[in-house]
Amino acid sequence: MLVQHPAVLEAGVVAVPDEQWGERPKAYLTIKSNSGSDNLKLKPEAVIEWAKNRSNISRYMVPREVEIVDELPKTSTGKIQKNVLREWAKKGRE
Numbered sequence: 113m114l115v116q117h118p119a120v121l122e123a124g125v126v127a128v129p130d131e132q133w134g135e136r137p138k139a140y141l142t143i144k145s146n147s148g149s150d151n152l153k154l155k156p157e158a159v160i161e162w163a164k165n166r167s168n169i170s171r172y173m174v175p176r177e178v179e180i181v182d183e184l185p186k187t188s189t190g191k192i193q194k195n196v197l198r199e200w201a202k203k204g205r206e
Contacts, residue, residue, distance in 0.1 A: 113169045117162055119143050119154045124184050124192040125175060128201045138201050139175040142184055156180060179204075 114123040122142045130136040143154050156178035163174045185196040 113167055114139055114141065114159065114163065114175075116167060117159060120159070122184050122192070124194060124197050126194055126197045126201055128177070130176075137173060137175040138177040138179070140179050140181050140184060140197055140200070142182065143180060154180065 114120055114125070120141050121144045124140045125137050126140075127135040128138045139159070141159065159178045160174065160176070163169050164171070179200075185193040187193055
């Protein structure tokens with residue numbers, strides 16, 4: 113659902129530990145580079161706000177953390193490597 117945001121090109125979401133809920137979603141996004149200069153300034157907080165108020169994402173599924181990356185890790189067939197995203201999330205907590 114995050115790719116429905118006008119500035120988002122790709123999204124990968126993984127679960128990260130959370131003290132209150134056990135786990136929660138964290139999103140890694142790439143942004144479109146050809147859809148206007150405003151997208152180059154896209155802030156993670158703006159994506160979270162959009163997901164809460166202007167998308168059909170259930171409240172409990174809205175990521176609390178969004179990280180904008182240059183490129184998502186993919187397999188040779190083009191699938192997003194969620195195991196790599198989980199490693200990135202783990203390193204971010206250390």
